[in-house]
Amino acid sequence: MRDLDERTITDEVLRALSNTSDIRTRKVSEALVRHLHDFIREIEPTQQEWEAGINFLTRTGQMCSDVRQEFILLSDALGVSMLVDAINHRKPGGATETTVFGPFFVEARPQFALGANISEGVAGVPLFVSGRVRDIDGNLVPRAVVDAWHSDDEGFYDVQQGSDLKMRGRFTADEDGRFWFWSVRPKFYPIPNDGPVGEMLAAQGRHPFRPEHVHFMIAAPGHETLVTHIFIEGDPYLDSDVVFGVKTSLVTQYEVCEPGIAPDGTTMDGQYLALNYDFVLSPEMSS
């Protein structure tokens, strides 16, 4: 294994992987080497460009923290996250479509009772969110665990503001598959663009915006966990989402509600918005 050149090195690296004991690790390693070498052979980077690439990846890793995941942003902005999502959700017809998980989920999110306000003290237009959870045969799914999270009315998540956890919560749907809660209207927003991914987008002449949306993750025994968003009709970025995540079936409208008694019995002094969406879970795949 000496004197490797542009032609011979790839096969030699592949040969070096031949002692990989785990079959899947070997397959992934081999594919990585082949595609990475093909990329290098196509672009023929100068040493300076290679250094710039090393530097970009290093800074991307170093930008990551408890509240920032720059490599997920990179994956999102290159369309990789949505491609992985598509590959993993070749679902039976009728299930709610999926989209990216995004970098703003927080494992330690608060649990709320149905009907709670997850954005107590947050400025913004009041938003009543509700829906039902069904399976692909139309049966109601009882007691699904429903996670929701979204931005504030300026487009920032709690974790970006360094504030307490707000605009996110976990609920258990009722026996009839219903869930409902109060929050505030979110806004379209730029993905964090003060790091390497922001530099990349600027160099590519791309805006960093995502259309207004509420994230949902819905889990119930015997079903695939659903990770998706609900988007809002009319948003200026629906057709240019920087992470390529919009599905027509996930776009809906707010109902503008006048002051009075809300669907959950709350008396509202002012106008508010209502967002209703029914979710359909796929049966769990045996893998």
Place this chain on the structure above:
Amino acid sequence: MRDLDERTITDEVLRALSNTSDIRTRKVSEALVRHLHDFIREIEPTQQEWEAGINFLTRTGQMCSDVRQEFILLSDALGVSMLVDAINHRKPGGATETTVFGPFFVEARPQFALGANISEGVAGVPLFVSGRVRDIDGNLVPRAVVDAWHSDDEGFYDVQQGSDLKMRGRFTADEDGRFWFWSVRPKFYPIPNDGPVGEMLAAQGRHPFRPEHVHFMIAAPGHETLVTHIFIEGDPYLDSDVVFGVKTSLVTQYEVCEPGIAPDGTTMDGQYLALNYDFVLSPEMSS
């Protein structure tokens, strides 16, 4: 740009790159997206595998510091660094072959006079290093800047030990292209394997070793800067270098020298080794 699926997303991401103003940036971005998507489509990662990949890249970045460059190690261990090296050194015949730069070069290396000992106070077998610098027509190249760096006799670089800079230095060759200095014999060594790259090598059933070598970087006006190593015949890892960097033309032998007057006039009380290698620089490419 909605409802993208496994088939349509790649073209849509490529379309999103169409406003990239710099032609080279556009070419690199497009190639990255195509090859990365092809890799994903080939391996069809589960969401858990995608998360493991994000986590691996994040930890690789976070392992980097002033004295550790884990992404260079990753590039080296996947054969990418040597591929880039090969692409960048399609040299005219006769020039000294190149190999990887490696992660242990230090910009702030000390400057020494010819004949100095760059490893004062370091334990090990004394080593007299010398050589000449020529161009491809055989002409001596005067006053080249010669950098050398290598491990200690246990296989560690100064920066890995947290010690002062040792076993590295910069010299200016003389009018006749000659350089010489004293140091200690290095040793084969494992690349740092307490991080993500070490995990990868273990998973791939690969040893982390590089054969014994001395790094050289030689620069002179009108010539391509040469980055290479000199390896030692008989090393157990010459044919399985973890970074794929060995070239037969770069392998030589130590001369075992008996006590007495060394070539530079130094009186040596004990046995020592001498390493002599003549380097040939390529003319500078106009780019």
